[in-house]
Amino acid sequence: MRKNYKSISCLLTAALVLTAAPFHADALTKPKLNKKKLTMRVGQKKKLAIKNKKASQIKKIKFTVKKKNIARVNKKGVVTALNEGNTKLVCKVTLKNKKTYKLNCKITVKEAESTVSTATPGASAAAGVAGTPAASTAASVKPGSPSMKPNASGTPVHTDAPDVTQKPSAGPDGSITPDNTDAPADTAKPDNTPDTSKAPADTAKPDNTPAASKAPADTAKPVNTPAASKAPADTAKPVKTPETSKTPSFTDTPDTPGTPSPSSQGPHLSANGILTSDNGVMRTGIDAYDIVKEMGAGTNLGNTLESCGTWIGTSSTSNYETAWGQPVTTQKMIDGMKAAGFDSIRIPVAWSNMMADDGTYTINEKYFNRVETVLNYALNADMYVIINIHFDSGWWARFGSKTEQERKDAMTKYKTMWTQIANRFQEYSDRLIFESANEELGTRLNSTDDYKGSGYYAKDDMDSLYKLTNEINQTFVDIVRSTGGNNARRFLLIAGYDTDISKTCDLRYKMPTDTIDSHLMVSIHYYSPAPYCIADNPKNSWGYDASWGTDEDIKALQGELSQMRIFFVNKGYPVIIGEYGVTDTKISENNFVRKEGRDLFFRSVCEFALENNMCPILWDCSQVFDRRSLTMTNEAEKALYIEMNEKAHHSKLVKPSVSDAGYHWTGTVANSNWNASSASASDPNSTFIITKNGGCFTISGIDWSVFKNPVLKLTCKESSGSALFRLANQVDTSNQYWHHLYDNGTGVISEKTISSGSTISINIPLNDMTSTQNLYFALANSSDFNGIISIEVVEN
Structure with a gap:
């Protein structure tokens, strides 16, 4: 085949002319953003891109947003609207010849068109103090009832003596051991803790497990935890994140x-891949x-x-x-x-x-x-x-x-x-x-x-x-x-x-x-x-x-x-x-x-x-x-x-009224065998607590610092009989599970007889009360008192 050498010569000449021409940065048209303004709704995403760019001449592109609570932008220019408001996005473009351009885009974020929840906004939360000393636990609960976590086999193993000041917590498999400071010394190892033959002596204790010197002697032996030697390093690996070159799916x-x-907005990669x-939406109005x-x-x-x-x-x-x-x-x-x-x-x-x-x-x-x-x-x-x-x-x-x-x-x-x-x-x-x-x-x-x-x-x-x-x-x-x-x-x-x-x-x-x-x-x-x-x-x-x-x-x-x-x-x-x-x-x-x-x-x-x-x-x-x-x-x-x-x-969401309606309680108090039996509130709006505490009842949840001359008023609406009502601000703690009022009267504020239809008022001496002080009461001289009562604490 005959070659056209003349044509080839012309092409070579043209190529030489082009490559010999000097490069000027100005040859790159000034980069621009595809949008100077963005109007978005909360939750929307929009992508910004650079126009008039020659990728071979651009060294770096960096996107930033001034007010990050309004919107955010990732390194690829995808803007996510977060909350209502206005902010400015800046795109800094750096060329290979070190020349830089700052491109701006105004962003306006409006409220989302709809939200998942249809609930109306509730009242703002009350600031400040939330709560007062709670009463002791109910009849079947020992003071300081422990917490538990079932174990890997389905059941935790526990020590045999909860501390009255601190509830037990879980071992690594969910077994419970009390965090008490007064328990016996020979507790068995917590569940799932490896044997000393399988793990170093300085192994960190599992979740909240106390030292051996503090746990009870009759603790059950822990169960079924693989030791370190049984947990191979090649355990099934977590699912790998797809490569960024793939379409997320x-x-x-x-x-x-x-x-x-x-x-959801469909599968995509997070900022961390x-x-x-x-x-990514933070809804408003909820x-x-x-x-x-x-x-x-x-x-x-x-x-x-x-x-x-x-x-x-x-x-x-x-x-x-x-x-x-x-x-x-x-x-x-x-x-x-x-x-x-x-x-x-x-x-x-x-x-x-x-x-x-x-x-x-x-x-x-x-x-x-x-x-x-x-x-x-x-x-x-x-x-x-x-x-x-x-x-x-x-x-x-x-x-x-x-x-x-x-x-x-x-x-x-x-x-x-x-x-x-x-x-x-x-x-x-x-x-x-x-x-x-x-x-x-x-x-x-x-x-x-x-x-x-x-x-x-x-x-x-x-x-x-x-x-x-x-x-x-x-x-x-x-x-x-x-x-x-x-x-x-x-x-x-x-x-x-x-x-x-x-x-x-x-x-x-x-x-x-x-x-x-x-x-x-x-x-x-x-x-x-x-x-x-x-x-x-x-x-x-x-x-x-x-x-x-x-x-x-x-x-x-x-x-x-x-x-x-x-x-x-x-x-x-x-x-x-x-x-x-x-x-x-x-x-x-x-x-x-x-x-x-x-x-x-x-x-x-x-x-x-x-x-x-x-x-x-x-x-x-x-x-x-x-x-x-x-x-x-x-x-x-x-x-x-x-x-x-x-x-x-x-079910319908009912938001409580966030207000302090004063201190009051209405419910049933029962007494049997000369001891506190049960206290059950019937008023859902009660603002303090009465609970059984060993041989007496505890009134808790009252901030005495707000009073000048407080009075406790007790009304017995109906009852099966009468009883001597004794009120005190101290209890006998010689037995941690069976508190009762001092027999010698120490700490007793008052005692009066109550019966159906009667009302009694008792002045509370503030000089004997701290801001978090509980009150205690007992019903005496009756083994079968069961009364519907209301109690209020008011200013005299």
């Missing part, structure tokens, strides 16, 4: 989630009451991401996730929980796992990614999600160190951790809730060596521990709000004092102040009565119940939970029962029997909670929902939670 993961909800369907109602009934992802211990291999996050006996979490698993009737999930987290040990407290990126992946399984399933800092190897004890620097370091760690967590998850919608702590705020702050010895604060200096608890909770709120963006409006869960009802219902416990109304909730745990909920051994020294469900059992439950309604729900703070549950009876090492009445106990907690602006969240480690078979373990409970789900969705 849930088919990129082994398990497919449920149908996206109204809160994690697959999510969350729309408050904490609306959120708690939508949360319905929930469950815990127990013994999973909060697993901790120095014996766990650090090579993989799945080593931690499976260390306490649970399988690696999957999307199908969380979908199964949602299908079982659970609309919310609490994900306890031990953030110190794999954390940098250089004093910066930097949370490991792999661990962050795994937590974010798991919380997105729940968001993808249309569930509300709570994340917290859990027991976390017990570093909280540093707050009670006798060394000042260590106490300061504890606060620094807390601040640093929450700053990282809040910034990391800032983009997520109001379906993600932050919780300030687990059960560690309170007594457990005052310890220096994993609860082995007294700490910086005197053992009986609860005033200082309340002050420290309040400081930590306020710090939590301040840090989250300071990170801006969605966190400026995020709903926050505030841990109660020891998450104990009576200790949280104390005037010394104060809810934090906030920058936004009605966005705080308070958390307590409920495992009462302890012999039923916690004791798994019929020979347990402090009691054991194999069944639950009498009328008195149910009244006691309602009476205890009513304290939270009176002190918090009625004062602007809905309640989340962050944990409740019932242990099984241990027959042998690997044989457990479900206790009678467990489904009724669950029903009673859920029904009261859902009717009183509370969200019940079950503590579960595959005992109720089996994470391997993805099924409920009991047919009655399977039907129960479906029913509770329907109840939550179809």
Whole structure:
């Protein structure tokens, strides 16, 4: 074939001319944004792009937004509208010749066209004090009833003597051991703690387990926890995040989630490259009451991401996730929980796992990614999600160190951790809730060596521990709000004092102040009565119940939970029962029997909670929902939670009036065999508490500092007989379980006879009362008094 050399010569000449021409930066047309103004609605996303650009000449593009609480922008120019308002976006374009351009775009965000909730805005939360000293527990509850967490096999193992000042907490598999300071010395190891042959001697104690010198001698031996040697590093790995070059799709993961909800926008990658369907919207026009109602009934992802211990291999996050006996979490698993009737999930987290040990407290990126992946399984399933800092190897004890620097370091760690967590998850919608702590705020702050010895604060200096608890909770709120963006409006869960009802219902416990109304909730745990909920051994020294469900059992439950309604729900703070549950009876090492009445106990907690602006969240480690078979373990409970789900969705939200109507109580007081029998409130608007306390009744929840000359008025509307009413501000505490009024009259303010139709008035001498003082009364000279009475405390 003949070649056209002339044509080739011309082309070469032209190419030489072009390559020889000098380059001028001005040859690049000035870059411009495709939009100078953006008008968006809350929740919308729009992408900004640069026009007139030549990619080969651009070195860097950086997007920033002035007001991050109004909108945010990622590195690709995708703008997300967060809250109503105006802000400015700046796009800085840097060329390879170092010339820069700043391109501006005005952003206006308007209210979302619709929201998930149709509830009307409620009254703003009342600021300031929420609560007064609560009464002692009901007849079947010993003072300071412990909390529990069922174990990996389905049942916790417990020690045999709860402390009256502190409830027991869970071991790594959910086993319960009391955090008491006065118990015997030869406690067995907590459940799931590896044998010394399998783990180093300095292994961190599992969740809130006391030292051996403090636990009872007849503690049951822990069960079924794989030792370090049994938790291989190559445990099933968490689902990998799809590469950014792919179009995000849930088919990129082994398990497919449920149908996206109204809160979803379809599969996409988060700012950190994690697959999510969350729309990032913080709705306006709703408050904490609306959120708690939508949360319905929930469950815990127990013994999973909060697993901790120095014996766990650090090579993989799945080593931690499976260390306490649970399988690696999957999307199908969380979908199964949602299908079982659970609309919310609490994900306890031990953030110190794999954390940098250089004093910066930097949370490991792999661990962050795994937590974010798991919380997105729940968001993808249309569930509300709570994340917290859990027991976390017990570093909280540093707050009670006798060394000042260590106490300061504890606060620094807390601040640093929450700053990282809040910034990391800032983009997520109001379906993600932050919780300030687990059960560690309170007594457990005052310890220096994993609860082995007294700490910086005197053992009986609860005033200082309340002050420290309040400081930590306020710090939590301040840090989250300071990170801006969605966190400026995020709903926050505030841990109660020891998450104990009576200790949280104390005037010394104060809810934090906030920058936004009605966005705080308070958390307590409920495992009462302890012999039923916690004791798994019929020979347990402090009691054991194999069944639950009498009328008195149910009244006691309602009476205890009513304290939270009176002190918090009625004062602007809905309640989340962050944990409740019932242990099984241990027959042998690997044989457990479900206790009678467990489904009724669950029903009673859920029904009261859902009717009183509370969200019940079950503590579960595959005992109720089996994470391997993805099924409920009991047919009655399977039907129960479906029913509770329907109840939550179809019941009408009634928000309480946030006001102080004075101190009053109306109900029935019964007396038998010369001892206090029961006290049951019949007035849902009661503003203080009467509870049975050994041989007498306790009146609590009154702030005496607001009075000048208080008078207690008691009216007996009807009764089966008369009785001598004796009132005092002290009780005999020689027997911790059987308080009664002093026989010699010490502390007795007055005694008068009451009968049907009578009214008595008693002056209360303020010089004998502190602002948090309880009153006590007993009914004497009658063994069968049963009266409907009303009690008021008024100004004389």
